[in-house]
Amino acid sequence: xxxxxxxxxxxxxxxxxxxxxxxxxxxxxxxxxxxxxxxxxxxxxxxxxxxxxxxxxxxxxxxxxxxxxxxxxxxxxxxxxxxxxxxxxxxxxxxxxxxxxxxxxxxxxxxxxxxxxxxxxxxxxxxxxxxxxxxxxxxxxxxxxxxxxxxxxxxxxxxxxxxxxxxxxxxxxxxxxxxxxxxxxxxxxxxxxxxxxxxxxxxxxxxxxxxxxxxxxxxxxxxxxxxxxxxxxxxxxxxxxxxxxxxxxxxxxxxxxxxxxxxxxxxxxxxxxxxxxxxxxxxxxxxxxxxxxxxxxxxxxxxxxxxxxxxxxxxxxxxxxxxxxxxxxxxxxxxxxxxxxxxxxxxxxxxxxxxxxxxxxxxxxx
Amino acid sequence: xxxxxxxxxxxxxxxxxxxxxxxxxxxxxxxxxxxxxxxxxxxxxxxxxxxxxxxxxxxxxxxxxxxxxxxxxxxxxxxxxxxxxxxxxxxxxxxxxxxxxxxxxxxxxxxxxxxxxxxxxxxxxxxxxxxxxxxxxxxxxxxxxxxxxxxxxxxxxxxxxxxxxxxxxxxxxxxxxxxxxxxxxxxxxxxxxxxxxxxxxxxxxxxxxxxxxxxxxxxxxxxxxxxxxxxxxxxxxxxxxxxxxxxxxxxxxxxxxxxxxxxxxxxxxxxxxxxxxxxxxxxxxxxxxxxxxxxxxxxxxxxxxxxxxxxxxxxxxxxxxxxxxxxxxxxxxxxxxxxxxxxxxxxxxxxxxxxxxxxxxxxxxx
Numbered sequence: 001x002x003x004x005x006x007x008x009x010x011x012x013x014x015x016x017x018x019x020x021x022x023x024x025x026x027x028x029x030x031x032x033x034x035x036x037x038x039x040x041x042x043x044x045x046x047x048x049x050x051x052x053x054x055x056x057x058x059x060x061x062x063x064x065x066x067x068x069x070x071x072x073x074x075x076x077x078x079x080x081x082x083x084x085x086x087x088x089x090x091x092x093x094x095x096x097x098x099x100x101x102x103x104x105x106x107x108x109x110x111x112x113x114x115x116x117x118x119x120x121x122x123x124x125x126x127x128x129x130x131x132x133x134x135x136x137x138x139x140x141x142x143x144x145x146x147x148x149x150x151x152x153x154x155x156x157x158x159x160x161x162x163x164x165x166x167x168x169x170x171x172x173x174x175x176x177x178x179x180x181x182x183x184x185x186x187x188x189x190x191x192x193x194x195x196x197x198x199x200x201x202x203x204x205x206x207x208x209x210x211x212x213x214x215x216x217x218x219x220x221x222x223x224x225x226x227x228x229x230x231x232x233x234x235x236x237x238x239x240x241x242x243x244x245x246x247x248x249x250x251x252x253x254x255x256x257x258x259x260x261x262x263x264x265x266x267x268x269x270x271x272x273x274x275x276x277x278x279x280x281x282x283x284x285x286x287x288x289x290x291x292x293x294x295x296x297x298x299x300x301x302x303x304x305x306x307x308x309x310x311x312x313x314x315x316x317x318x319x320x321x322x323x324x325x326x327x328x329x330x331x332x333x334x335x336x337x338x339x340x341x342x343x344x345x346x347x348x349x350x351x352x353x354x355x356x357x358x359x360x361x362x363x364x365x366x
Numbered sequence: 367x368x369x370x371x372x373x374x375x376x377x378x379x380x381x382x383x384x385x386x387x388x389x390x391x392x393x394x395x396x397x398x399x400x401x402x403x404x405x406x407x408x409x410x411x412x413x414x415x416x417x418x419x420x421x422x423x424x425x426x427x428x429x430x431x432x433x434x435x436x437x438x439x440x441x442x443x444x445x446x447x448x449x450x451x452x453x454x455x456x457x458x459x460x461x462x463x464x465x466x467x468x469x470x471x472x473x474x475x476x477x478x479x480x481x482x483x484x485x486x487x488x489x490x491x492x493x494x495x496x497x498x499x500x501x502x503x504x505x506x507x508x509x510x511x512x513x514x515x516x517x518x519x520x521x522x523x524x525x526x527x528x529x530x531x532x533x534x535x536x537x538x539x540x541x542x543x544x545x546x547x548x549x550x551x552x553x554x555x556x557x558x559x560x561x562x563x564x565x566x567x568x569x570x571x572x573x574x575x576x577x578x579x580x581x582x583x584x585x586x587x588x589x590x591x592x593x594x595x596x597x598x599x600x601x602x603x604x605x606x607x608x609x610x611x612x613x614x615x616x617x618x619x620x621x622x623x624x625x626x627x628x629x630x631x632x633x634x635x636x637x638x639x640x641x642x643x644x645x646x647x648x649x650x651x652x653x654x655x656x657x658x659x660x661x662x663x664x665x666x667x668x669x670x671x672x673x674x675x676x677x678x679x680x681x682x683x684x685x686x687x688x689x690x691x692x693x694x695x696x697x698x699x700x701x702x703x704x705x706x707x708x709x710x711x712x713x714x715x716x717x718x719x720x721x722x723x724x725x726x727x728x729x730x731x732x
Contacts, residue, residue: 009458009732043674065675085675088625088641088691092375111626114690142676143626143639172673259454260477260509273509275454279706280731283649307538308409308702309431309451309731310508324480325454336674340645340707343729363709365646365675366375 001248001296002348004255004327011276012255013338013345014329015357019251020233021053027216027232028057035221039063039082039209041230044336046361048076049347050233061105063228067096068364074103076360082107084168084209084228086135086143088115093366094122097130107131107165107207111145113156120160131165132157133209134198138190139183140172147194151201158203166207166225167194174214177242177288184215188223195223214244236335237294238286252345253296253329254280254338256311258322269314272321276330277309282337289333296329297322303330367614367662368714370621370693377642378621379704379711380695381723385617386599387419393582393598394423401587405429405448405575407596410702412727414442415713416599427471429594433462434730440469442726448473450534450575450594452501452509454481459732460488463496473497473531473573477511479522486526497531498523499575500564504556505549506538513560517567524569532573532591533560540580543608543654550581554589561589580610602701603660604652618711619662619695620646620704622677624688635680638687642696643675648703655699662695663688669696 002016031038040054041063051062051073061080064070070081081104089097100106108130110116120127134153137144145153154164169191174183187210195205211219211227219227231238234252235245256276264270281293283306291303292311298319305312311330315321322328332338339345340362348354368382397404406420407429417428417439427446430436436447447470455463466472474496476482486493500519503510511519520530535557540549553576561571577585577593585593597604600618601611622642630636647659649672657669658677664685671678677696681687688694698704705711706728714720 007458009456011731086625086639088623090375090623090691092373112690114627115625118691137634141635141637142671142673142678145628146631146634257454257456259452259481261480262511265512268503268512269507271507273452275732278648278650278703279729282644283703284644305508307508308706312508324478325456325484337644337649340674341729342731363645363707365377365708366641 001250001253001329004329005346005348005352005354008255008346010255010257010327011280013280013342014253014255015345015347016251017347018350019249020050023233023235023249023251024053024057027229028059030217031227032058034219036219036224037226039226039228041084041228042073042361043069044230045233045339046359047357048360049357051078060226066364066366067093067100068366069361070100071096072361072364074100078104080105082133084109084133086111086115089119089122091122097123098126101126101129107133109133109135109168110153111135111143113153116153116156116160116162120162128161128163130162132162133166133168133207134164134194136167136169136190136194138169138171139186140170142172144169147190147197150194151197154198154201154203164203166205166209167191167198168209171210171212171215174212175238175242175286180214180242184218187215192223213239214242217244231335234335237331237333238289240294240331241289247299250331252335253331256328256330258324258326258328261321261324263321272313272315274311274313274328274330275309276311278306279308280338280341281306281311281330281332282334282341284334284337293333294331296331367616367619367695370695371712371714371718371720374621374712376621376623376693377646379646379708380619380621381711381713382617383713384716385615386416389599389601389615389617390419390423393595394425396583397593398424400585402585402590403592405592405594407450407594408439408727409435410596411599411705412725413723414726415723417444426592432730432732433459433466434732435727436466437462438727438730440466444470446471448499450475450499452477452481455485455488457488463489464492467492467495473499475499475501475534476519477501477509479519482519482522482526482528486528494527494529496528498528499532499534499573500530500560502533502535502556502560504535504537505552506536508538510535513556513563516560517563520564520567520569530569532571532575533557533564534575537576537578537581540578541604541608541652546580546608550584553581558589579605580608583610597701600701603697603699604655606660606697607655613665616697618701619697622694622696624690624692624694627687627690629687638679638681640677640679640694640696641675642677644672645674646704646707647672647677647696647698648700648707650700650703659699660697662697
């Protein structure tokens, strides 16, 4: 990780551009060597500078979560976009999707007959231009249907003149230290079963899309045609604690300052407080995490509590507490949340020059 | 709570203006009748429209958490601002604080001799214009010193020609269903002790500042001179589940849409999925909370999982699942996080007209 540039105000998100580019290149090569296409999820970064680097490295298009994110990238020339979300297309969404269709090849997720009917009503004849991707529940039990229910959705689409291009799933239960191999297995099984049933019913399935960041590296083309990892560009404390990446591979940190420092005494804990709170790190903390993020300069320190503007840090007993005003780099638990909290980040190049990158698609929730 | 206006895209934060004004007026009257001043924390709302209503109702000034928030309000004419945070004033912060001092009467928190010395160095002779407020740890063990350590900080301030105006604390351990009365007691005891010691050492203590939203209503002038509640303007699911407010008093919700719906079968849970995820609700979930927020139309429903754009909802078994496309209002657990995720909100008036309010101080982390 590059060092904190002199003179920046904290807390501040900074990106190690050289490491970012290594991460992008490594995933692109790995996915390509496995015979898969890469359609990275841009909800992680929401930045044109990162999207362009992914596309230059061979990504076939971008995945996003909302129509707003899709428009943000389409207006900047991104030609192929997959909204991997079971959209309910009301009139206001329909107007914006029609704009998107003028600019990009668009695929959209769906997991119900009702949502397909709704699209055909609100989008009218333009609905035929959308490539539907049926979402399969591979065990995360969020959105998505069981494999055997995919056929009814495909039939509903055919009846209203819409095209099904493929199936996708998000194996979200891979976000558990003991669950990764099982999640990959569930993902393959569910997608293979849905694909088999759809093909038996006469549907041509061109895209079989899977892969979270933890599972993407384990994926191959025995079932899938593409993967959609997001977090890999930056990495975060969750991926590190899941054992999917090394500390050195993390490309984003929050520069922060020691604002409060306490040696501790009877009943009062020894601690420092950093000015990076949940309003820049995000509050995500899975049950298996060691804290609310990790500190680059002291991996054994633990962020034991987080308020909006305070990280309370337990420092190792055998190490002296850092002085007031010391700047430290915090790795967020979940980088997608951190990036979505700021309007811009500081991108630091290997020659120590830096530039400001706008988080163009920040906050585009609909 | 007002209904969701027709035609809005979801997820979308909406404010019930009439209820907001009732909440502002109720707190102002209560605090005034207790003989206290009200210096509400603006980190909750970050909006001029709310700040002006608070000041019009008698607030003596605003409390904020960062220099950026302070500048945002000072530039719009707010005359008295308290940064209730132990700032470490480096050169870049000093430049901005000097701008603030031209526009507002400014008080700043501190909890160390080192931070006082740092201010006197970077602010130079202008440091004398700052009213220091010493932060006392009343049991939350975040920032703040023990009462007996306040005197050394006040002496350090006197030596460099800076003024101590008072003491403050944040009884953060009041955010627990069983902890409120004990937290009020701790708060009073710590502030009274610090004030006594400072006065015995010859310091004039004009302001004794306490009060989170859970404790503000219980506060009186036996020890305090002012309170700094924030969340009370909107309320949220945490305050409701802590028993501090009724459901009807909540003035902010997230309009959301049912995008996925599953009747459930063997091993697969019955559920709906709403399009309001952690990128609009925030991820905060205290251990005692019933879920990741509450649903206005169905208080017995439980948000059992939250992803960035999905709320997975367990619906009561004896009630039919709402249809695809149904719009529901979600009350966030922690409203300060929700507001900080959007650039604007929809303010709905009693006559059903609405306007867009900018979250002017959003994301101003430093």
